[in-house]
Amino acid sequence: MNIATILDMAAEAFGERTALVAGTSRYCYADLRAHALRAARMFKASGAGYVALLDVNSPAGPAALFGAAYAGIPYVPINYRLTRTEINELLGRVAPAIVVVGPGQRPQIDERADLTIVDRDDVLALADTDGEPPVPPEDGRAIAVQLFTSGTTGKPKAAILRHENLMSYIVGTVEFASADTDDAIIVAVPPYHIAGISAVLSSTYACRRMVQLERFDPELWIETVRRERVTHAFLVPTMLQRIVEQLEAGASSIDLPTLRAIAYGGGKMPLVTIEKAMRLLPHVDFTNAYGLTETSSTIAVLTPEDHRTAFASHDPAIRRRLGSVGKPAAVEIQIRDEAGKVLGPEQAGLVFVRGPQVSGEYLALGSQLDADGWFPTKDRGYMDADGYLYLDGRADDVIVRGGENISPGEIEDVLLSHPAVADAVCVAMPDVEWGEAVAAAVVLKPGAQVSVAELQELVRSKLRSSRVPQRIVFKDALPYNETGKLLRRVIRQEFA
Structure with a gap:
């Protein structure tokens, strides 16, 4: 089964229901299917081997995703935060391709004969043409989506997701048309992340309204949840942490009365963060989704x-x-x-x-x-x-000290339990005697103070002495990538 079937089902059952909200623009499911079919005609006529997207969250993303599926062409969203060199290296790996670009992205792409560049507004402005709409291929083994891994440990790999993989996930986890008329999900994760892909597919299958944020900002997120009466959300841990900080700074749970469910994933959730979130938002259902x-x-x-x-x-x-x-x-x-x-x-x-x-x-x-x-x-x-x-x-990430495997996560949890600590990461550092030793980088809360010895004693009191960081450094912030994954390799390099 082709993933385009999801949009067909939603448009036929609830064509007039709002599918997408992006700023002041709104699209119903019938509109979204019409845009996807028009895009599919253009994609197919181009002769491209791939449909690439270089854009923030916008209606062009779902239109290109489903349009590529209707046309039987793999969809490849590209990380717009990469350098120009990195972007062109990835595009070179999928050429010949048609590339849908957002405002300001076209100058990032080197001119080459095997890339056709189309502005996203032009994709959304395509007119109806005569003739039968494209019939999506029914080959479940065909490639639906190709996602480049984040590349935090080396050259990005191209992960392949076939139609049968994605359909198995959607049909196995979501009930068709299960969303109520007023249900809405705020989509803040970027379109090149698997969570962004699954948000579009699962929300469409549930017939739920999707409210897009171009980029995540905690104040804008809270404001949009209130204005659009959002009921559902997906966040990576760093996003939830920043929202918690905003709520602690003055907003109360009553300010988000429509919000019923928050799913989170994409990285390790600090225990202190989820506990605070549950206290601040007692009416919200929290779900940890690991994938x-x-x-x-x-x-x-x-x-x-x-x-x-x-x-x-x-x-x-x-x-x-x-x-x-x-x-x-x-x-x-x-x-x-x-x-x-x-x-x-x-x-x-x-x-x-x-x-x-x-x-x-x-x-x-x-x-x-x-x-x-x-x-x-x-x-x-x-x-x-x-x-x-x-x-x-x-x-x-495992630290091997004298032949003993040590999980950095358990030490990080102890460090984060200290009231002065806002963030912490533990990595391996070279050690002549033990081969590797535990090192930690710690970020303190504004105005807070704590000594290295006090943190070491805290770890010693909660865990075995072998878990005590041999070295602790204090930093203004830890390095994260754009989807909230901690870049441990950067910290390891500093301790090396």
């Missing part, structure tokens, strides 16, 4: 009920679930050791996932699935006896 680009988005969910039960519990085994990513959702998950042996509850190892929504495939590299269909996520973690998954970070 990867290669798995078509979410593979594990910590439900609103899980959040409330853990938040209210005095049992440490239940309370700690707030730090988990929940239970598998429509997939299977295994924890394995380095030799491939499946581990039991509470045993930390490498996270593997299997299911029809899992692509696990890269252009030029091929499938990374093993013989039984399992994909190595490169994340480390463990599952408890009740099936809740806890992540320890990426496999290459």
